[in-house]
Amino acid sequence: MTQSLCRDCGAAPGDSPVCAVCGGRRIVRHDELFSLHIAHVDCDAFYASVEKRDRPELIARPVIVGGGVRGVVSAACYIARMHGVRSAMPMFKALKACPDAVVIKPDFRKYTDAARRIRALMESLTPLVQPLSIDEAALDLAGTEALHGAPPAAVLAKFALAVERQVGVTVSIGLAPNRLLAKIAAGRDKPRGFCVLGADAPALLAREPVRLLPGIGPAQARKLEALGLTRLGHLQGLDDRDASRLLGDDGPALTARARGVDTRRVDPARETKSISAETTFNTDIADAAALESHLWRLAEKLASRLKRERFAAGGVVLKLKTAAFASRTRTHRLAGPTQLPDVLFAEARTLLRREVDGTAFRLIGIGAAALAPGVEADRPDLADPAKPRMVAAQGAIDALRAKFGPAVIGRGRGLK
Amino acid sequence: MKFTADRATLLKALAHVQSVVEKRNTIPILANVMIAVRDSHLTLTATDMEIAVVEEVVAQSSRNGACTAPAATLYEIVRRLPEGSDVEFDHAGGDAALRLRSGRYATSLVALPIDDFPAMTAGTLQHKFTLPAQTLRGLIDRTKFAISTEETRYYLNGIYVHAADLGGTKVLRAVATDGHRLARVEEPLPAGAGGMPGVIIPRKTVNELRKLLDEAQGEIDIALSDTRIQFRVGTVLLTSKLIDGTFPEYERVIPRDNDKVLRVSSADFAQAVARVAAISSERSRPVKMSLAKDLLVLSAASAEQGSASEELDADRVKYNAGPLEIGFQARYLNDITDQVKGDVEFRFSDGTLPTIVQDAGDASALYVLMPMRV
Numbered sequence: 001m002t003q004s005l006c007r008d009c010g011a012a013p014g015d016s017p018v019c020a021v022c023g024g025r026r027i028v029r030h031d032e033l034f035s036l037h038i039a040h041v042d043c044d045a046f047y048a049s050v051e052k053r054d055r056p057e058l059i060a061r062p063v064i065v066g067g068g069v070r071g072v073v074s075a076a077c078y079i080a081r082m083h084g085v086r087s088a089m090p091m092f093k094a095l096k097a098c099p100d101a102v103v104i105k106p107d108f109r110k111y112t113d114a115a116r117r118i119r120a121l122m123e124s125l126t127p128l129v130q131p132l133s134i135d136e137a138a139l140d141l142a143g144t145e146a147l148h149g150a151p152p153a154a155v156l157a158k159f160a161l162a163v164e165r166q167v168g169v170t171v172s173i174g175l176a177p178n179r180l181l182a183k184i185a186a187g188r189d190k191p192r193g194f195c196v197l198g199a200d201a202p203a204l205l206a207r208e209p210v211r212l213l214p215g216i217g218p219a220q221a222r223k224l225e226a227l228g229l230t231r232l233g234h235l236q237g238l239d240d241r242d243a244s245r246l247l248g249d250d251g252p253a254l255t256a257r258a259r260g261v262d263t264r265r266v267d268p269a270r271e272t273k274s275i276s277a278e279t280t281f282n283t284d285i286a287d288a289a290a291l292e293s294h295l296w297r298l299a300e301k302l303a304s305r306l307k308r309e310r311f312a313a314g315g316v317v318l319k320l321k322t323a324a325f326a327s328r329t330r331t332h333r334l335a336g337p338t339q340l341p342d343v344l345f346a347e348a349r350t351l352l353r354r355e356v357d358g359t360a361f362r363l364i365g366i367g368a369a370a371l372a373p374g375v376e377a378d379r380p381d382l383a384d385p386a387k388p389r390m391v392a393a394q395g396a397i398d399a400l401r402a403k404f405g406p407a408v409i410g411r412g413r414g415l416k
Numbered sequence: 417m418k419f420t421a422d423r424a425t426l427l428k429a430l431a432h433v434q435s436v437v438e439k440r441n442t443i444p445i446l447a448n449v450m451i452a453v454r455d456s457h458l459t460l461t462a463t464d465m466e467i468a469v470v471e472e473v474v475a476q477s478s479r480n481g482a483c484t485a486p487a488a489t490l491y492e493i494v495r496r497l498p499e500g501s502d503v504e505f506d507h508a509g510g511d512a513a514l515r516l517r518s519g520r521y522a523t524s525l526v527a528l529p530i531d532d533f534p535a536m537t538a539g540t541l542q543h544k545f546t547l548p549a550q551t552l553r554g555l556i557d558r559t560k561f562a563i564s565t566e567e568t569r570y571y572l573n574g575i576y577v578h579a580a581d582l583g584g585t586k587v588l589r590a591v592a593t594d595g596h597r598l599a600r601v602e603e604p605l606p607a608g609a610g611g612m613p614g615v616i617i618p619r620k621t622v623n624e625l626r627k628l629l630d631e632a633q634g635e636i637d638i639a640l641s642d643t644r645i646q647f648r649v650g651t652v653l654l655t656s657k658l659i660d661g662t663f664p665e666y667e668r669v670i671p672r673d674n675d676k677v678l679r680v681s682s683a684d685f686a687q688a689v690a691r692v693a694a695i696s697s698e699r700s701r702p703v704k705m706s707l708a709k710d711l712l713v714l715s716a717a718s719a720e721q722g723s724a725s726e727e728l729d730a731d732r733v734k735y736n737a738g739p740l741e742i743g744f745q746a747r748y749l750n751d752i753t754d755q756v757k758g759d760v761e762f763r764f765s766d767g768t769l770p771t772i773v774q775d776a777g778d779a780s781a782l783y784v785l786m787p788m789r790v
Contacts, residue, residue, distance in 0.1 A: 335566050335595050350568065375789065380770060382784055383564070383572050383595040385668035 003033035007157040007194055010150070032198035033175075034151040038266065039139040040174040040182035041122065041156075043115075044191035046135035047075035050114050051104050053168035062101040066091050071280050074106050078191055090325070111135075117167050125155055128266045138179050140266035157194060176201070180262030183214055201260040206233030213257055232258045275311060276319070277301040278365025284323040286360040292349055296413050298366045299345035306368055307398070312337035312377030313368030316344055318351040321363035328355060336379055337372035340394055344368070417481025417507040419453045421473065423518070426503055427494050429471040432652050433462035434487040436469045436624055449490060450533045451505065451514075452482035461533075462487055467621050467656045468536035483507040483527040485514045493523060538646055538655045541639035545608035547588075549632040549649075555590040556626050558601045558781045561751040563619050564594035571661030575622055578614030579605055586610065591666055597748050598666060598784040613642050616659035621645070628652055670784055671770050674763035676737035678707060679776055680728060682760040685712075686753035688726045692716045693746035695724040702743030702788040707735050707764075716746070742767040743790030752783045 006013050008024035018025055030036075043049065047065040052058050062080035066073040073094045076085040083098035095101060115134045122129045125148070128140035141152035148155045156173050163171050172193035174185025181197040184205070189195040197204065205212070210232055211221040227246060229235055235243075235258035243251030277298045285291055306313060315333040322328070330351040338344065348366045381387050400409050433449055450461040458475035461468060494503065497518050504517040507527060514527040547555075556575070564572035576591045586605035591598065617625075628649040629636070637648040646655045693703050696718035706713040712733045715725035742764060752773050753760055759776035767790075773783040 332568065335564075335569065347568065380669070380786060381595045382598045382666070382669045382770065382786060383569060383593045383664050385665050 002029050002031055004029045005033060005153055005157060007160070010154050010157065026194075028153070028157075028194045028196060030196035030198060031200075032177075033153050033196055036175050036177055036196065036198055037141045037144075037152045038176055038178055038182045039141060039152065039156055040176075040179065040186040041118075041137050041139060041159075042172050042174075042183075042186045042190070043118065043135035044170045044172055045075050045077045045081070046114075046169065047106060047111055048077035048080070048104075049169040050110055051107075052077060054110070058102055062098050064091075064094055064098070064101045064103050065106050066094070066103060067105045076101075114167050114169060118163055118169075118171070121159060121162055121166070125159055128268055130266045130268055138182065138266045153196070160192075160194070178260070178262040179264050179266065180214065180257055181260050184212065197260070202236060205258065205260055206231060206236055208232050210235065210258075213254075215257065216254075274317070274367050274369045275302065275305050275309060275313075275371065276317065276365055276367030277305065278319060278363060278367075280321075280363045281361070284360035284362050285364075286356075286358055288353065288356045291352060291356065291361065291364060293413065294364050295348055295352060295366060296341070296345050296411070298364065299348060300341040300410075302344055302366050302368060303339055303341040303394075304398075306339045306377075307374065310374035311368065311371045312339050312374050313344060314370040314372045315368070316347040316351070317365075317367035317369050318348045318355075319363070319365035319367065320352075320355055320361050323360040323362050325362075330355065331369065335383075336381060337376045339374065339377040340390060342390060342394075343378075417451070417453055417477075417483060417505065417509070418479040419456075419458060419475040419477035420502050420504045421458055421475040423494060423497050423499065423501045423503055425473050425475075427491075429458075429460050429473050429651075430487070430491045430494055432471050432628060433460045433469045434491045435627065436462045436464055436467050437487045438464045439488075445484060445528050445532045446534070447486055447488065448484035448528055448533065449487040450482065450484045450530055451507075452530070453477045453505075454480045463534060463536050464620075465534055465536070466618065467624060467654065469624065470653045470655075471651055472653075473651060481507060481509060482530045483509075483514055484530055484533050485525045485527050489525065497521065536655055536657075538639075538644050539641055541641050541644060541646055543609065543612040543641070544637070544639045545606040545612075546635040546637050547603070547606055549629055549634060549636050551603050552636050553626070553629050555588075555601050555603060556622055556629070558755045559590045559592040559599040560619075560622055560626070561754075562592040562594055562597050562599040562783075563622070564592075565619075566594065569595075571616060571659055571663055574616040574618045574659045576614060576616050576663040576666075579609055579612055591663070593664070593666060593784075596745070596786050597751075598669065599752075599781065600666070600670070600783075601781045603780065612640060614663065615640055615642075615645060616661060616663055617645060618656065618659050621654070621656035625649070625654060628654065669770065670782070671763075671765055671772060674765045674769075674772050676707075676740060676764040677735070678712065678762040678764070679734040679759050680712060680762075681732055682753045682756040682758060682775075684728060684732050685760055686750055688714050688728060689746050689749050689753070692724045692726050695721055697721075700745055700788075702790050703746045703749065704741060704743045704790040707737075707740040707742075710735055737764075740764055740767060741790065742771065743788045744771075744785055745788060748785055752785070755781065 004012050004014055005028050006019035006024055007026040007028060009022035011019055011021040013019040013027050048063045051063055051065060063077040064073050064080050064085060065075040071091050073085060073087050073089045075087055080098050080101050085094045085098050122137055122139060126139055126141045126144050130138045145151050153175055160171050160173055170192040172186050172190045174182040174195050176182040176185050176197040181201050185195040185197040210216055210224045235255045238255045240252040243255045247254055279294060314337045315331055318330045320328040332347050332351055378391050397409055437447055446464060452459045453475060456474055456477050457472055459470055459472045461470045501518050506515045513524040516523045559575050578589055580587050580589050587602040588605045588609055589602045591600045625647055632649045639646045643658055645658055689703055692714045693716050695716050704715045710730035710733055712728040713725055717723035756775040761774050761776040763772040768787060771785045773785055775781055
């Protein structure tokens with residue numbers, strides 16, 4: 001039997017298109033509405049929404065958050081998106097698509113503050129909150145019904161309203177039997193959405209293009225399309241043997257996901273997936289030494305972000321974008337998790353040296369992946385007797401910077 | 417080239433050389449074995465450009481000459497010939513095919529000319545000494561497991577062998593570490609090794625050598641320079657490049673003041689660790705050791721599958737220091753206990769610092785283990 005919920009007042013309006021209690025029309029209906037408990041919460045155009053909250057005169061204007069002479073779009077509000085602006089788009093392209101847009105330099109302090117308040121609201125619903133990025137999280141509300149006196153769906157609807165009232169931004173919620181479907185659901189009804197996927201998911205997914213599935217990027221989508229697998233339904237139809245034969249070792253896992261199967265738990269200990277730092281140059285750079293000097297500053301920035309978020313880098317990701325906008329990403333796993341800028345830099349430099357071949361680059365970035373808990377960083381290493389001294393030296397630098405500011409001390413290589 | 421050799425000799429020789437050949441080879445000739453015969457001496461050579469293995473056996477030759485042929489194919493053919501048979505090799509020279517004949521079986525193999533076969537020169541190997549096969553096996557077995565596979569720190573991808581002077585006692589030391597564990601084994605310094613440089617022997621060379629040593633008895637001749645090392649094991653001569661790098665100053669990471677001593681039978685301990693660790697399929701999960709006076713509790717837990725623990729009490733454990741909790745990866749513990757016959761002795765500092773593990777009855781090997789967070 002179809003269950004229903006008014007997202008504005010929590011009543012059960014049944015089949016009526018309008019809530020009899022509050023007159024609202026935001027009614028969500030689903031056969032499994034009150035039994036599902038895995039949710040995915042995604043803030044709508046997060047940075048842009050925070051900016052609009054603080055500058056109400058911009059409400060009706062297209063707003064792009066992004067920066068610098070040649071930066072990229074960090075976030076675009078829904079008005080800007082209607083003009084074709086997308087996040088990660090180079091700013092000049094975005095402004096070509098939407099010349100009226102108001103461009104705002106990102107103010108990350110404001111966004112982290114908003115994100116923290118949203119996180120606190122989530123954690124009042126359930127201890128099982130797994131933040132996936134600054135504006136996204138997975139929640140498991142299993143067994144919370146007795147505590148809240150309401151099923152997860154109702155608790156989440158109230159939560160969405162609380163975020164709007166207390167933080168001033170809107171969120172979209174997906175409710176489903178697992179994290180994968182919850183994420184897909186959250187994206188289906190944006191902005192200010194509430195979408196439920198349950199036993200009906202495989203049939204709904206079957207019609208969708210393969211690139212809808214999280215984890216299938218443009219490159220893999222092209223590969224699948226070349227095989228004639230354009231819809232998720234085509235993937236659903238493959239048995240494990242055909243999947244391995246056509247798609248390699250990961251084939252069966254991919255077809256399982258296309259059927260909406262996902263066994264990942266919501267794990268509060270596994271927060272952010274990656275932390276990184278990058279910079280776009282004012283003029284393209286091909287010179288190795290110049291690239292390395294940028295890389296060092298970014299390695300320091302990455303190290304301090306890791307420390308702030310209490311993470312350590314289990315591996316290093318080097319990101320480059322050529323003058324022709326081709327992206328190159330190179331990854332290397334570290335022997336042990338680190339927070340040391342020297343180690344991050346040395347690994348990234350090794351990766352960089354393989355890429356420097358006269359190509360002019362417009363962007364360089366360094367990231368940490370996979371993340372490990374900060375307490376595991378820079379454990380004594382039997383193959384590196386110098387490590388304790390390196391850790392101590394960095395500790396001294398950090399202490400000085402905490403007291404006198406970041407400019408008080410730095411390495412020689414940062415002066416270039 | 418024309419000669420006849422008996423299958424058994426040939427098979428054994430081919431087995432030795434063909435394992436050096438890279439399985440997935442981009443340079444076709446490196447998949448080949450060079451076969452050369454000269455006045456009843458048959459030599460088979462294989463190389464991957466890092467290691468060369470040459471085996472010399474006796475054959476009845478009627479025409480001297482040499483050619484190269486695919487090692488794996490040749491090995492498979494000879495393996496399938498009936499036991500006790502003789503194999504005749506016939507190669508007309510140049511681009512001709514290599515023809516094999518045994519009883520009523522005949523084959524014609526595509527052969528590549530020897531001119532393209534890379535020769536690995538050993539150069540001058542100034543330092544020469546011998547070690548008993550048994551001793552060399554011991555040096556390898558007790559260090560090999562700690563060799564790192566990490567590419568960045570390529571200088572850890574082998575066993576570091578060097579001569580050391582411990583206040584008048586001269587020893588030959590073999591050391592390997594992957595950063596999480598370290599194995600150091602020493603043997604009395606053999607004559608002739610005194611002036612040798614410290615060398616890092618690559619993992620693949622160690623593995624190939626270890627296979628050859630399986631059947632070896634008596635003394636093994638070793639010769640080396642800064643860049644090459646050579647082992648003569650019976651009829652086989654293995655020459656290898658060395659890793660060009662600096663091994664870390666490992667002595668600095670070996671703790672000196674660990675004073676909490678645990679002694680337990682290696683077999684009891686190893687079995688208990690294996691039982692407790694079976695709860696988790698994740699290899700990197702730690703096994704926790706909780707210590708109190710003459711009591712060791714091993715435990716492990718897995719979020720998915722539950723938990724397990726086992727007690728080893730005063731009958732099997734000696735421990736006199738204060739309570740301690742420390743965790744190690746089960747595999748790391750077992751790699752060490754595999755090498756310890758009687759009692760194993762742990763010397764701890766605290767739950768976070770490197771721990772020393774030794775065979776209580778044999779001071780020649782010392783292991784250092786980094787604890788994991790538990």
